[in-house]
Amino acid sequence: MIIEIAWKNVWRNKVRSLIVIAAMTIGVFAGVFSIAVMNSSVVQRIDSAVNEELSHIQINNKDFRSSNDINDFIPDLDTLFEKILTTEGVEDATGRIIVQAMASTARKSTGVMLVGIDPEKERHIFTLGEKVIPGTGGFFQGETKYNTAYIGEKLAKELNIVRYMMDDEAFNKMSESDIPQEVILKLEQFRGVRFVSEKKLKAELRNVLSHKEFRQYSGQVFSSAWSYREGSRIVFTFVDCEGNQTGATFRITGIFRTNNDMFETSSVFVPYDELCSLTGIEPGNYHRIIARLTDNDITDRVTREVRAALPSLEVLNWKEISPDLAMLADFMQQIYALFMIIILAALAFGIVNTMLMAVLERTREIGMLAAIGMNRKKIFAMIMTESVFLSVIGGISGMIVGMVIIAVTSRNGINLVNYSEGMEAIGYSVNLFPVIDPLFFTITACLIILTGIISSVYPARKALKLNPVEALRGEK
Amino acid sequence: MNVLEINEVYKTYHDTEVAVTAVNGVTLSFERGEFAAVVGPSGSGKTTLLNLIGGLDQPTDGEIIVAGHRLSELRPSELIDFRMEHVGFVFQSYNLIPVLTASENIGFIMNLQHWPADKRKKRTDELLHSVGLADRGNSRPSQLSGGQQQRVAVARALATRPEFILADEPTANLDSKSTDTLLDIMEKLNRDEEMTFIFSTHDSRVVRRARRIITLEDGRVVSDERR
Ligand SMILES: Nc1ncnc2c1ncn2[C@@H]1O[C@H](COP(=O)(O)OP(=O)(O)OP(=O)(O)O)[C@@H](O)[C@H]1O
Ligand SMILES: [Mg+2]
Numbered sequence A: 001m002i003i004e005i006a007w008k009n010v011w012r013n014k015v016r017s018l019i020v021i022a023a024m025t026i027g028v029f030a031g032v033f034s035i036a037v038m039n040s041s042v043v044q045r046i047d048s049a050v051n052e053e054l055s056h057i058q059i060n061n062k063d064f065r066s067s068n069d070i071n072d073f074i075p076d077l078d079t080l081f082e083k084i085l086t087t088e089g090v091e092d093a094t095g096r097i098i099v100q101a102m103a104s105t106a107r108k109s110t111g112v113m114l115v116g117i118d119p120e121k122e123r124h125i126f127t128l129g130e131k132v133i134p135g136t137g138g139f140f141q142g143e144t145k146y147n148t149a150y151i152g153e154k155l156a157k158e159l160n161i162v163r164y165m166m167d168d169e170a171f172n173k174m175s176e177s178d179i180p181q182e183v184i185l186k187l188e189q190f191r192g193v194r195f196v197s198e199k200k201l202k203a204e205l206r207n208v209l210s211h212k213e214f215r216q217y218s219g220q221v222f223s224s225a226w227s228y229r230e231g232s233r234i235v236f237t238f239v240d241c242e243g244n245q246t247g248a249t250f251r252i253t254g255i256f257r258t259n260n261d262m263f264e265t266s267s268v269f270v271p272y273d274e275l276c277s278l279t280g281i282e283p284g285n286y287h288r289i290i291a292r293l294t295d296n297d298i299t300d301r302v303t304r305e306v307r308a309a310l311p312s313l314e315v316l317n318w319k320e321i322s323p324d325l326a327m328l329a330d331f332m333q334q335i336y337a338l339f340m341i342i343i344l345a346a347l348a349f350g351i352v353n354t355m356l357m358a359v360l361e362r363t364r365e366i367g368m369l370a371a372i373g374m375n376r377k378k379i380f381a382m383i384m385t386e387s388v389f390l391s392v393i394g395g396i397s398g399m400i401v402g403m404v405i406i407a408v409t410s411r412n413g414i415n416l417v418n419y420s421e422g423m424e425a426i427g428y429s430v431n432l433f434p435v436i437d438p439l440f441f442t443i444t445a446c447l448i449i450l451t452g453i454i455s456s457v458y459p460a461r462k463a464l465k466l467n468p469v470e471a472l473r474g475e476k
Numbered sequence B: 001m002n003v004l005e006i007n008e009v010y011k012t013y014h015d016t017e018v019a020v021t022a023v024n025g026v027t028l029s030f031e032r033g034e035f036a037a038v039v040g041p042s043g044s045g046k047t048t049l050l051n052l053i054g055g056l057d058q059p060t061d062g063e064i065i066v067a068g069h070r071l072s073e074l075r076p077s078e079l080i081d082f083r084m085e086h087v088g089f090v091f092q093s094y095n096l097i098p099v100l101t102a103s104e105n106i107g108f109i110m111n112l113q114h115w116p117a118d119k120r121k122k123r124t125d126e127l128l129h130s131v132g133l134a135d136r137g138n139s140r141p142s143q144l145s146g147g148q149q150q151r152v153a154v155a156r157a158l159a160t161r162p163e164f165i166l167a168d169e170p171t172a173n174l175d176s177k178s179t180d181t182l183l184d185i186m187e188k189l190n191r192d193e194e195m196t197f198i199f200s201t202h203d204s205r206v207v208r209r210a211r212r213i214i215t216l217e218d219g220r221v222v223s224d225e226r227r
Helices: A002-010 A014-054 A077-086 A119-125 A154-158 A168-176 A183-189 A198-208 A211-224 A262-268 A272-278 A295-310 A323-359 A363-371 A376-412 A417-425 A436-466 A468-471 B047-055 B076-086 B100-111 B117-130 B144-157 B176-192 B205-210
Strands: A055-059 A092-104 A108-117 A147-153 A162-164 A226-228 A231-239 A243-258 A267-271 A287-293 A313-317 B001-012 B020-031 B035-039 B061-066 B088-089 B162-170 B196-200 B212-217 B220-226
Touching: A002 A376, A002 B076, A002 B176, A014 A323, A014 A376, A014 A436, A055 A295, A077 A092, A077 A287, A077 A295, A092 A119, A092 A272, A108 A119, A108 A154, A108 A262, A147 A154, A147 A231, A147 A262, A154 A162, A154 A243, A154 A262, A162 A198, A162 A211, A162 A376, A162 B100, A168 A211, A168 A376, A183 A198, A183 A211, A198 A211, A211 A226, A243 A272, A243 A287, A262 A267, A262 B100, A267 A272, A287 A295, A295 A313, A323 A363, A323 A376, A323 A436, A363 A376, A363 A468, A376 A436, B001 B047, B020 B047, B020 B196, B020 B220, B035 B047, B035 B205, B047 B061, B047 B162, B076 B088, B088 B144, B100 B117, B100 B144, B117 B176, B144 B162, B144 B176, B176 B196, B176 B205
Parallel strands: A108 A267, A147 A243, B035 B196, B035 B212, B088 B162, B162 B196
Antiparallel strands: A055 A287, A055 A313, A092 A108, A092 A231, A092 A287, A147 A267, A162 A226, A231 A243, B001 B020, B001 B061, B212 B220
C-alpha cells in the first residue's frame, strides 16, 4: 500500500516530477556518455599498444634495452618458451630480433629499428597485419620473398615513398567524394602536379582554398592524391654480428597505418630469416620474446608469475614499458570517479530539493496521516519510496538514453578529424568509439539508487518531525 | 461500561508569553453509544480537549483512560498505534488522501491493520452505502463535494470500529444542507453500529441534534446536560 501511495504521490505534481526526472536523465546521460567518450580514446590507445605495438609482455636479456647489442641473445630458448606457454593466461608467444639501422631513399634517411619477425606466426598473435593500407602490398600474406619490409605510413611519408599526385585518378576520386565542384575547380590548376610531401600539398591548398574549405575538404584531397609506388625500395644500413658495416635494399610490401606516429616512424618489420642471413645471426636466436595474454586484466598477475619463473631475464609488461599509458588509464579512472561524484551530487540535490518541497506542501496531509495512526516507520518509508522512485526513473532513463546513444555512436564512431593532427601524433585515434564497461553500468545503476535513498533521508526525517496537532491546527 | 474517562485533566501552554491553561480541570466520562457535542466560545478549549482525548496531545496533569488504556502510560510510538486501534478522527478539512479514491480512503485504516482484501472490500462497500456514496467509490476527493468528503471521512473513521469517533467541527466548512445530511448519517451510524460520537461545534443546528451537550468556558466544564 505504501508503495502504491508513494507511486501516486510522485505523479501528483506531474510537471515538477517530470522536470526533476528530465534533469536527472540529462545529467546521468551526459555523465555516462562523456565518460564513454573519454574512455573510448583510452581503450583504443591501450588496445593498439597491446595488439600492435608492444604486446602484453616482453622478455629480453637484462641489459638489452640499453645496449641493443646485436649479439645479446636470450639463452635457453626451449625451456623459456615452455615456461612462458605453460603460465596460465598466456595465449601465445613468439621471438623477434631487433637491429638498429639507418633507412634511406634517394631523398632522405632516418634511423629505425629493424624488427625481424615470423609474419606467419605474428599474423595470428597480433593485429598489426590488419593495419595495412589496402593496395600497398601483402607482407603478412606471404609476400616475404627476399628482402621485403613492412613500414609505417609516417615513415613512408618521411622518406618520400608516399607522395601526393594530383593526377587524373586523384581528380576522379575527388569528384566521386563530396567535395563540391567549385572547390575541385580551384584545384584544377594543380592537375598533373606531383607533391613530394603532405606538407607541400598542404601549403598549396592553404593558398587556394578558403579557411573553411580547407578545414572541411583537405582530408579528402589528401586521401585522393595519396599515392605510393608499388615496390618502392629502401636501403637499410646496419652493423652485422661481426661488427662490419653492411646494408641491403628492401622492397616495400605493405604500409601500415596506426594512430601512433612515433611507432610508425621507428619500427620496420622484415622477415626473420632474411634479417638473420644479412646480419649473420644464427637462425633460432632471439633478442626478445613477446607474449600475448588471453585478457588484458590479468597482465599484472601473469607478469609476476613469468618474472618469478625467469629471474635472470628482464620481464616487462606494457604498463612498465609505457608507464605514461598505464598512468593515463589510472588517472582516467579517477576522472571518471570524479565525474560520477559530481553527477550524483547534483542528483542528490535535485532529489532533496524536490522532496523537501513535496513534504512541506503536504504538511497537513502528513499530520493527518500521523493523527489517524500511520506510524513513523510507514511515513518515513512512504517519503523514501517516493524519492527512490524519482531517482530510479531519472537515473535509469538517463542510462537508457546513454546506452542507446553509445550504441549508435559506437557503431560509426565520432569523428574528430578536425583535431586529428595533434591527437594522432601522440597515438590517439581520431575516430572515437564510445565504450563503457557493463560493470560500470551496473555500478552506476546501484549508485544512483543509493544516492536516491541517501538523499531522501533528510526530507523523510523532516516529515517525521511534523507534529500532527500543529500541522492540523494550521488549517483554520 | 465507560469507553472513556477523563479525570481532573489540565492542559497549560507555556510556549506563549503568558501561560495559557486551555483545559482547566476537566472531569468527564462517556458511555458506549453516546452522541455528544462539545460546545463553547472560540478559545474555550474544545479542540485542545478533543486532542487530549484522542492521544494527539499530552495533558499537563490528570488522567485519560480509553478502554482500559491509561494514555499517560503509553510511549509516543504506542500512542500512534493506540490511535489507529481505538480512535476514529474526523477533522474540519484535509481528512482524505488526495491520491486515493473514496473507497481506498475508507479502506486505509483497515489496510494499516492488515485486514484481508475480501473483508476490507465488504466493509468498504457497506460503509459507502451507509454514507450514501455507493456510486462514488472510485471518485478522488477532489471530485467530491465538501459534504461528500466529510462523509467519506466519517466512514473511514468508523471502518475498524474504534472505541469512539472524535470530530472537531466536522461541519464548519459545510452548508446547512450538507450539514443535515452528515448529521443524519452520523446519527444513523450511531444507532446502527452503536458508535460513540464526540464532536465539537459552533453550529446551533448541530447542537440541537446532540443527545448530550457539554459546554466549556475558559477550559472548564460549565454545564453537561443529557437529553
Ligand atoms: N499550541 C498552542 N500554544 C499556545 N496556546 C494555545 C495552543 N493551542 C491552543 N492554545 C490556546 O488554548 C486556548 C484554547 O484553544 P482551542 O483551540 O482549544 O479553543 P477552541 O475552543 O477549539 O476554539 P475554536 O472554537 O476557535 O476552535 C486558546 O486560548 C488558544 O489560544
Ligand atoms: Mg477549535
